[in-house]
Amino acid sequence: MDIPFLNLQAINARHADELKAAAARVIDSGWYILGQELAAFEHEFARYCGARRAIGVGNGLDALSLILRAYKELGALHDGDEVIVPANTFIASFLAITENRLVPVPVEPDPASFNIDPLRVAAAIGPRTRAIMAVHLYGQLADMPALADIAERHHLLLIEDAAQAHGAASDGRRAGAFGHAAGFSFFPAKNLGALGDGGAVVTNDAVLADRVAALRNYGSEMKYHHLYQGINSRLDELQAALLRVKLNYLDDDIAHRRHIALRYREGIHHPHIQLPIVQSEEQHVWHLFVVRCAQRDALQRHLQAHGIQAQVHYPIPPHRQSAYPALRGLPLPLTDRLHQEVLSLPIGPTLRDEDADRVIAACQSFEYRA
Numbered sequence: 001m002d003i004p005f006l007n008l009q010a011i012n013a014r015h016a017d018e019l020k021a022a023a024a025r026v027i028d029s030g031w032y033i034l035g036q037e038l039a040a041f042e043h044e045f046a047r048y049c050g051a052r053r054a055i056g057v058g059n060g061l062d063a064l065s066l067i068l069r070a071y072k073e074l075g076a077l078h079d080g081d082e083v084i085v086p087a088n089t090f091i092a093s094f095l096a097i098t099e100n101r102l103v104p105v106p107v108e109p110d111p112a113s114f115n116i117d118p119l120r121v122a123a124a125i126g127p128r129t130r131a132i133m134a135v136h137l138y139g140q141l142a143d144m145p146a147l148a149d150i151a152e153r154h155h156l157l158l159i160e161d162a163a164q165a166h167g168a169a170s171d172g173r174r175a176g177a178f179g180h181a182a183g184f185s186f187f188p189a190k191n192l193g194a195l196g197d198g199g200a201v202v203t204n205d206a207v208l209a210d211r212v213a214a215l216r217n218y219g220s221e222m223k224y225h226h227l228y229q230g231i232n233s234r235l236d237e238l239q240a241a242l243l244r245v246k247l248n249y250l251d252d253d254i255a256h257r258r259h260i261a262l263r264y265r266e267g268i269h270h271p272h273i274q275l276p277i278v279q280s281e282e283q284h285v286w287h288l289f290v291v292r293c294a295q296r297d298a299l300q301r302h303l304q305a306h307g308i309q310a311q312v313h314y315p316i317p318p319h320r321q322s323a324y325p326a327l328r329g330l331p332l333p334l335t336d337r338l339h340q341e342v343l344s345l346p347i348g349p350t351l352r353d354e355d356a357d358r359v360i361a362a363c364q365s366f367e368y369r370a
Contacts, residue, residue, distance in 0.1 A: 001304070001307055001308060001309035002307030002308070002358075003307060003308045003309065003346050003351075003355045003358060003359065004309050004346065005309040005310065005311050005344070005346050006189055006346065006347075006348045007348065007350055007351075008188055008189065008193070010350040011193075011348060011349060011350050012195065014249075014350070015245055015246065015249065018245045019195070019242055019245055019246075022037075022241040022242055022244065022245050023238060023241065023242065025037075025241060026237045026238045026241045029237070031237060032236060032237045032238065033234055033236055033237060034217065034234060034237075035237045036237075037237040037238075037240040037241040037244065038056050038234075038235055038236075038237055038240040040240070040244060041054075041056060041235075041240040041241075041243055041244050041247075042054040042055060042056055042200070042240075044244060044247060045184075045200060045202070045243075045247065046202060048167075048174070048247060048250075049174050049175065049176035049177055049182075049202050050173060050174050050176070050177040051176050051177050051182075051202045051203060051204050052203070052204045052206065052209075053202070053203055053204070053205075053206065053209035054200050054201070054202045055200060055201045055202075055209055055212045055213050055216065056198065056199070056200050056234065056235025056240060057198075057199045057200060057201060057212075057216050057233045057234065057235055058197060058198070058199060058216075058232075058233035058234060058235065059185060059186075059187070059197040059198060059199045059233070060092060060163040060183060060184060060185025060186070060187060060199040061092045061095060061096060061185075061199070062199055062216070062231070062233040063163075063183030063184060063185070063199035063200055063201045064092065064093065064096035064133075064159070064161060064183035065095070065096040065099050065100060066183075066201060066212045066215055066216060066231075066233065067096075067159055067181045067183055067201055067203075067208075067212065068083070068096055068097065068099075068100040068102060068131075068159075069100055069215055070208055070211040070212045070215055071131075071157060071208070072100060073211055073215070073228055074207065074208065074211060076130070076157060077100070077102065077130055077131065077157070078130075079101040079102070080101070080102070080103060080128065081102050081103065081128055081129075081130040081131070082102070082103045082104075082105045082126060082128045082129045082130060082131075083097045083102050083103065083104055083105065083129075083130065083131045083132070083133055083159075084105045084107060084116075084121050084124050084125070084129060084131070084132045084133065085097060085104045085105065085106055085107075085116075085132075085133045085135070086106065086107060086109055086115065086116035086133075086134075086135050086137070087106035087107060087108055087109070087317060087318070087319055087330075087332045087335040088108075088109040088114055088115075088116075088137065088317065088334075088335045088338055088339070089135045089137060089161070089317075089318065090135075090163075090313075090314060090318075091314075091318045091321060091323070092161075092163070093133055093135055093161050093318070094106075094318040094324065095323075096133075096183075097133070098324075102130075102131075103128070104318075104327075105124050105126075105129070106318070106319055106327065106330060106332060106335075107120040107121055107123075107124050108120050108332055108333075108334045108335055109137075109334060109335065109338070110143070111334060112277040113137075113140060113142075113143075113277060113279065114137055114138065114140075114276075114290070114338060114342075115134075115135065115136070115137050115140060115141075115142040115143065116132075116134055116135060116142050116143075116147070118143050118146035118147055118150060121147065121150055122150050125150075125154055125156075129154070129156060130156060130157060131156055131157035131158070131159055132147055132150070132151055132156055132157070132158050132159070133159045133160075133161055134147050134158065134159070134160055134161065134178075134179065135161040135163075136160065136161065136162050136164060136165035136168055136175055137164065138164060138276070138284075138286075138287055138288040138289075138290050138313075139164050139165050139168060139191065139257075139284055139285040139286050139287030139288060140165070140168065140276075140278065140279070140283055140284040140285075141165060141168045141169070141170055141175060141178075141279075141283040141284075142160075144160075144170065144178040144179070145170075148178060148179070151179075157179075157180050157181075158178070158179035158180050159179050159180060159181055159182070159183070160175060160176060160178060160179040160181070160182035160183070161182075161183055162175040162176050162182045162183065162184050162202075163183065163184060163185035163187075163190070163199075164185075164190065164191075164287040164288070165285060165287065166184060166190065166191045166192040166250060166285065167191065167192075167250055167251065167254050167285045168282070168283055168284060168285045169282045169283065170280070170282065170283050176202035177202075177204075180203065180205060180208070181201060181202065181203040181205065181208055182201070182202045182203070183199065183200075183201055183202075184199055184200045184201075184202060185198075185199050186198035186199060186200070186235075186239070186243060190287065191250065191253060191254065191257070191285055191287050192243065192246060192247060192250050193246070194239040194242055194243055194246075195239065195242050196238075196239055197239075198235045198239045198240075198243065199235070200235065211228075214227060214228060214230060215228055215230040215231065216230065216231065216232075216233045216234055217230060217232070217234060218230045218231070218232060219231075249349075252349070253349035254285045254286075256349045256351075257285060257286035257287075257347055257348065257349060258281060258284070258285075258286060260286070260289070260347050260348075260351050260353075260356050261284070261286045261289050261347065263353065263356045263357075263360070264289055264345060264347075264356065264359070264360060265278075267356075267357070267360035267364075268291070268360055268363045268364065269364070270363055270364055270366060270368075271368075272293055272294065272295070272366070272368040273291050273292070273293050273299070273363055273366070274291060274292040274293070275291055276289065276290055276291065286347055288313055288344045288347065289344060289345045289346075289347040290313065290342050290343065290344050290345075291342070291343055291344075291345060291363075292338070292341040292342055292343075293341055293343060293366075293368075294341055294368075295368055295369070296312070296340065296341050296342065296343050298366075298369070299343055299363075299366055300312070300343055302362065302365075302366050302367075303345075303359070303362050303363070306358070306362040306365075307358075308345075308346065308358065308359055308362055309346060310343050310344060310345055310346065311343075311344045312342065312343060312344065313342065313344050314339060315339060316339060317332070317335050317336065317338075317339045319332060319335070320336070320339075345359055345363075346359060
């Protein structure tokens with residue numbers, strides 16, 4: 001493709017010297033797990049999010065799973081408890097719940113933002129409901145004030161799946177600082193991406209943070225003393241050092257993503273291509289720029305013919321996956337329709353204005369066949 005969906009090589013090449021220096025620093029240190037680089041990154045990322053603690057873990061799924069696991073260890077959750085989750089999400093949100101022998105209760109999204117609908121959340125609360133998992137899908141904050149009000153009134157945990165939303169904010173508060181805890185992913189394609197897998201739990205709860213920190217390290221707070229049946233999920237020193245470099249540029253990258261997103265929103269005026277609706281500029285960091293089209297596959301082929309790589313996030317919703325046969329019968333028509341119509345246009349911190357203009361022109365020239 002002349003215009004790839006995301007050029008990771010170009011993104012990291014901008015900081016090659018700093019990244020290589022950080023890697024060399026770790027190599028020369030002789031300390032590669034649970035060392036000074038991780039401690040420094042945890043401090044810096046927590047401060048960036050506006051939270052007291054961050055705990056680096058192996059990946060974004062582990063971050064969500066460890067939050068729920070820690071709450072079970074602390075007695076706030078028990079086997080069979082229900083967690084309300086958006087039906088319109090990546091399967092990791094569901095996997096973290098079922099991995100902990102909890103029950104996902106999928107609800108339909110808000111048709112404008114594609115994020116979880118607070119009204120449907122309130123209607124889904126039952127006697128076994130113990131938590132709400134809010135996913136900041138595509139990089140846009142869910143309606144956290146409304147969800148926080150529901151959680152407080154019903155004495156529920158509020159967990160943020162912030163895997164796509166590093167830096168998204170509302171009234172000066174960033175993703176990770178709204179709920180009781182948040183899970184982040186540093187998968188290479190994320191707005192803050194490592195050069196491998198990585199994740200973090202962010203929270204203001206010191207007790208929860210300490211429990212997550214122990215659980216990620218074989219359930220140990222002191223070497224060879226295992227208080228809990230933990231796992232091995234630790235953000236390593238090398239990835240932490242690389243993330244420290246890239247964190248310094250995250251806000252600039254977000255600004256460029258917003259610039260490209262605005263260019264798309266002002267330039268695409270096709271009657272059969274529905275643009276994303278934004279509540280406020282600071283709430284969206286544009287991890288993905290997702291449009292809707294009833295002839296999504298035809299639009300994708302059209303863009304490909306013009307040398308433009310567009311991707312589908314996600315073609316099959318979790319409740320339609322073979323992994324969850326018990327959920328297949330749920331009536332979730334809006335979610336089903338979205339997953340048939342959504343298409344992600346190229347966006348990223350290295351996408352040029354002239355590339356964005358080519359994407360706009362190609363979208364405008366799409367022939368919708370009735």
